[in-house]
Amino acid sequence: MIRIHILLLLFCYSIDVFGGMPTKDTLKADFGNLPSRIDLRPYLSSLEDNGGQLTLQQVLSSSFTRNDQLFHEQKKNSGKVHNCWLKLHVRNTGTKDSVLTLFAGWHDYMYWYAQDYSGNYHLLMTTGLMQDNANVERWEHYGFKVIVPPGQSRSFLLHITNKYYNENPLMPVLYNALQYGQFRNRQLEYYRKETVLIQVLLGMLLVCLCIAIINYIQLPDRSYLYFAAYMLGLILFFALRLESKPYQLSIFYHWPMLKYYWDIPALLFCFYLMYLSFGNAFLNLQERYPFMDKLFTTVAAFIGGIIIICFYCIAREQYQVPGMIYSYVYLATLLPLLAVFAALAKRSRHHPLVRFFLFGSLCFYMACFGSFLMLIRPLGLISALGEISAPSLLIILGVLLQSMFFLAGLSYRNKLVHHERTRTQELLIKQLNRNKELQHTLNEQLEELVKEQTTEILRKKQELDEQRKIQLETEYDKKLTEIELKAIRAQINPHFIFNCLNSIQLFVMQRDYEYAQKYLSDFSYLIRKTLDFSRRNFISLSDEIAYLSTYLGLEKMRFENKMEYEIIVDPAIATAELEIPAMLLQPYVENAVKYGMTNSDHPIGKLFIQFNQIESDMLECLVDDNGIGITRSKTMRTLPKHHQSSGMEISSNRAELLNKMYNTGIHIDIIDKSENNIGESGTIVRILIPQL
Amino acid sequence: MIKAVIIDDERNSRDIIALMLEKYCPEVEIAATACDCADGIATIKQHQPQLVFLDLEMPDGTGFDVLMGTQEETPFEAVFVTAFEKKFLHTIRFSEVEIILKPIDRESLTAAVHTIKKRIITQASKDRYKVLLNNFISGRSISLNILVPLANGQDSTIAVNEITHLEAGAEKCTFHLLDGQQFQTERSFRYYADLFSTLRFYQVNNYQMVQLSQISQINPNTNKLSLKNGEKLEIAERRKKDLIGYWKQYK
Numbered sequence: 001m002i003r004i005h006i007l008l009l010l011f012c013y014s015i016d017v018f019g020g021m022p023t024k025d026t027l028k029a030d031f032g033n034l035p036s037r038i039d040l041r042p043y044l045s046s047l048e049d050n051g052g053q054l055t056l057q058q059v060l061s062s063s064f065t066r067n068d069q070l071f072h073e074q075k076k077n078s079g080k081v082h083n084c085w086l087k088l089h090v091r092n093t094g095t096k097d098s099v100l101t102l103f104a105g106w107h108d109y110m111y112w113y114a115q116d117y118s119g120n121y122h123l124l125m126t127t128g129l130m131q132d133n134a135n136v137e138r139w140e141h142y143g144f145k146v147i148v149p150p151g152q153s154r155s156f157l158l159h160i161t162n163k164y165y166n167e168n169p170l171m172p173v174l175y176n177a178l179q180y181g182q183f184r185n186r187q188l189e190y191y192r193k194e195t196v197l198i199q200v201l202l203g204m205l206l207v208c209l210c211i212a213i214i215n216y217i218q219l220p221d222r223s224y225l226y227f228a229a230y231m232l233g234l235i236l237f238f239a240l241r242l243e244s245k246p247y248q249l250s251i252f253y254h255w256p257m258l259k260y261y262w263d264i265p266a267l268l269f270c271f272y273l274m275y276l277s278f279g280n281a282f283l284n285l286q287e288r289y290p291f292m293d294k295l296f297t298t299v300a301a302f303i304g305g306i307i308i309i310c311f312y313c314i315a316r317e318q319y320q321v322p323g324m325i326y327s328y329v330y331l332a333t334l335l336p337l338l339a340v341f342a343a344l345a346k347r348s349r350h351h352p353l354v355r356f357f358l359f360g361s362l363c364f365y366m367a368c369f370g371s372f373l374m375l376i377r378p379l380g381l382i383s384a385l386g387e388i389s390a391p392s393l394l395i396i397l398g399v400l401l402q403s404m405f406f407l408a409g410l411s412y413r414n415k416l417v418h419h420e421r422t423r424t425q426e427l428l429i430k431q432l433n434r435n436k437e438l439q440h441t442l443n444e445q446l447e448e449l450v451k452e453q454t455t456e457i458l459r460k461k462q463e464l465d466e467q468r469k470i471q472l473e474t475e476y477d478k479k480l481t482e483i484e485l486k487a488i489r490a491q492i493n494p495h496f497i498f499n500c501l502n503s504i505q506l507f508v509m510q511r512d513y514e515y516a517q518k519y520l521s522d523f524s525y526l527i528r529k530t531l532d533f534s535r536r537n538f539i540s541l542s543d544e545i546a547y548l549s550t551y552l553g554l555e556k557m558r559f560e561n562k563m564e565y566e567i568i569v570d571p572a573i574a575t576a577e578l579e580i581p582a583m584l585l586q587p588y589v590e591n592a593v594k595y596g597m598t599n600s601d602h603p604i605g606k607l608f609i610q611f612n613q614i615e616s617d618m619l620e621c622l623v624d625d626n627g628i629g630i631t632r633s634k635t636m637r638t639l640p641k642h643h644q645s646s647g648m649e650i651s652s653n654r655a656e657l658l659n660k661m662y663n664t665g666i667h668i669d670i671i672d673k674s675e676n677n678i679g680e681s682g683t684i685v686r687i688l689i690p691q692l
Numbered sequence: 693m694i695k696a697v698i699i700d701d702e703r704n705s706r707d708i709i710a711l712m713l714e715k716y717c718p719e720v721e722i723a724a725t726a727c728d729c730a731d732g733i734a735t736i737k738q739h740q741p742q743l744v745f746l747d748l749e750m751p752d753g754t755g756f757d758v759l760m761g762t763q764e765e766t767p768f769e770a771v772f773v774t775a776f777e778k779k780f781l782h783t784i785r786f787s788e789v790e791i792i793l794k795p796i797d798r799e800s801l802t803a804a805v806h807t808i809k810k811r812i813i814t815q816a817s818k819d820r821y822k823v824l825l826n827n828f829i830s831g832r833s834i835s836l837n838i839l840v841p842l843a844n845g846q847d848s849t850i851a852v853n854e855i856t857h858l859e860a861g862a863e864k865c866t867f868h869l870l871d872g873q874q875f876q877t878e879r880s881f882r883y884y885a886d887l888f889s890t891l892r893f894y895q896v897n898n899y900q901m902v903q904l905s906q907i908s909q910i911n912p913n914t915n916k917l918s919l920k921n922g923e924k925l926e927i928a929e930r931r932k933k934d935l936i937g938y939w940k941q942y943k
Contacts, residue, residue: 502702506705510711557701560703598751
């Protein structure tokens with residue numbers, strides 16, 4: 001029954017609706033009993049205000065037309081500022097005074113005017129993405145209250161301004177409270193799904209950023225900084241994307257312009273500027289591929305310029321210009337990028353890092369391209385380009401893959417560096433150890449060598465010193481000996497010479513010419529022989545004997561037969577062949593003469609000189625006198641010590657000197673006869689000359 | 693007449709001295725001869741001669757021993773006759789006694805006799821023999837004295853240690869002593885230079901000879917040397933090196 005009644009009521013109502021001949025643009029609805037969501041498109045007349053200069057009064061006086069092109073369910077790239085006024089006439093046919101809600105999409109600036117009963121319009125509500133700073137509840141402001149008292153008509157004006165070239169869906173719908181709640185829930189659900197994706201992406205990017213930063217701390221390298229900037233740019237970019245997701249928590253709604261500033265410029269910044277800088281630093285192109293380095297740097301600088309231009313345009317609210325620029329940049333770089341990839345791939349053989357870079361780049365490139373192709377159909381070429389940046393699943397996948405690859409590349413690079421470092425360190429350590437070892441061995445060897453050489457040098461030095469000393473000594477001794485010997489030999493007593501001459505003088509004065517002549521010739525012979533022998537070291541025994549006998553003859557003459565002498569030679573001796581040191585006997589004979597005549601017991605001094613062959617190789621010479629003896633003659637000498645004749649002293653050393661000189665082994669004994677036999681007196685000089 | 697004695701161990705020597713005296717110096721009368729020291733001393737004591745011809749070396753001693761043995765006798769003049777004087781060079785020359793070298797030539801014999809005769813006539817002092825004996829006993833080492841005949845005819849005895857340097861004058865030699873005294877001698881600088889050259893004296897330039905022990909300082913840069921009494925002498929360039937060498941050796 002009730003149903004029937006309701007049906008009847010509906011019928012009546014419908015009759016009323018259709019029967020009342022309402023104007024086409026007036027919505028007649030029973031506010032208390034709204035059947036379902038009402039698409040308002042047929043009931044809305046619109047007014048485009050391209051200049052954006054119109055005031056409310058001007059608008060009211062203008063004529064509104066119906067324009068279905070105005071509405072769109074998807075985002076629409078209008079390419080310009082969209083400023084429109086919508087007019088709605090509503091007639092509450094019902095009996096209840098209910099509040100309906102008009103929802104026309106999410107737009108930048110929205111103004112809601114309502115006509116009161118007197119026909120005046122009042123601004124009821126102002127909202128918009130760009131001006132509503134309320135927190136989460138701001139999303140509730142997009143449902144405009146439509147209140148019409150029952151049975152009355154009201155007009156409403158909705159002024160929508162979208163400065164951004166991409167206009168959000170503009171699809172005016174009227175809900176009752178319940179329906180609006182459902183709609184809101186649907187929207188919430190829908191955008192949550194979208195934001196989840198972004199949030200997951202943000203999380204991943206943050207992880208990448210953290211890894212990059214940590215890696216940078218470990219290994220300060222420019223490529224990490226670029227990567228981090230790249231990541232940061234993306235994170236900001238995607239975080240700003242959340243701004244336009246209704247009902248979702250957002251942070252930057254206080255600065256609504258930010259999402260525009262960091263939209264196209266972010267794409268340019270991340271995907272071109274940082275990408276190129278990163279690639280340049282990461283692959284170390286400066287060293288490996290100077291041409292590519294130049295190219296990358298130039299393009300990056302160019303992009304930097306473009307970014308600034310974009311900022312300028314956005315500041316001037318020319319939002320579509322950056323989009324166009326980006327489109328052209330994208331198209332312009334599409335093929336060159338492929339060429340660059342090919343060029344880099346060619347080099348990848350020498351450089352494993354290039355692979356990471358290439359794979360990452362290609363992933364993103366393909367994702368972008370795929371996204372582009374997918375968007376071309378619904379949006380058209382230009383819009384598609386603009387929307388490449390929209391976080392479609394494909395692009396997000398691309399970005400993630402690229403980041404992963406880059407990060408992997410960085411890690412690999414780290415590993416390489418680490419490996420290299422470790423290897424270098426190992427090598428260094430090895431080298432160090434080897435060096436140490438080498439040093440050690442070297443040191444040991446050196447020490448040994450030094451020790452050896454030092455000992456050797458010392459030994460040699462000692463030897464040399466000894467040798468030199470010996471040599472010097474010998475030489476010196478030899479020279480000295482020779483000089484001494486010569487001196488001794490030459491030192492035939494000057495007394496003797498001058499006394500001889502004196503004697504000759506006497507004979508001359510006494511006119512004993514014969515004697516004088518004999519004396520003179522003997523004297524000359526002696527002097528000649530003395531000169532002769534003093535130049536020679538050895539003379540024959542016969543020469544010595546002749547010399548001695550001449551000498552003794554002269555002495556005898558001097559001392560007037562106060563002395564006698566005899567020279568006895570062993571007939572076994574070959575006197576002419578046997579050699580003895582020159583003048584060896586002379587000093588002893590002279591001494592014997594001198595002291596042989598001093599004995600008062602024997603007025604006549606007797607002198608015997610004997611040469612005996614006592615052994616086959618030993619010649620014995622005896623000089624035997626009957627003087628007072630050497631002991632007594634020494635005590636008799638009254639001369640003070642300093643006046644003592646050096647002749648005899650030298651003579652006593654003669655044997656030594658001779659032996660030193662010629663290794664002759666001559667031995668000289670001086671024997672005082674009184675030592676053996678008290679009755680006798682005199683001296684015997686015994687000279688033993690070994691035969692050579 | 694001068695009464696003389698000849699002491700020589702060689703008869704030839706005695707004969708020739710006697711012969712030559714007889715021939716060239718008739719004013720000398722040979723009173724006796726002796727053939728050794730002991731004999732000589734006895735002969736002198738016996739004859740008291742004015743002049744003795746003395747051989748330097750004899751079998752039982754030297755001529756100096758004879759002089760020592762006769763110190764108590766009346767002083768007499770002595771002429772040494774020797775074949776070789778080197779051994780007693782400074783002893784004899786420093787005391788300015790007469791010496792004749794064998795073989796004897798007429799000039800030196802007559803000159804010696806002439807000198808002696810003059811001394812006997814003027815009754816000259818016999819200091820020279822004291823100097824002689826002193827030098828003979830003390831040897832060459834220290835406290836040698838030298839008797840120098842001065843330009844005024846007098847003799848002066850100087851200790852060799854006191855001499856700082858000798859200086860050549862016109863034909864004469866001047867002795868400079870440590871206390872600043874100067875003696876101008878009759879003899880030439882060359883005579884003394886030869887004599888002193890073996891006695892730690894060094895001729896530093898053409899006209900000066902310095903005793904090494906008197907040098908206090910040698911300055912090689914200015915070619916000057918300072919004596920201990922403050923006097924400064926010039927050093928000839930070519931003698932400098934040797935002088936420094938000797939001086940260092942001496943020090």
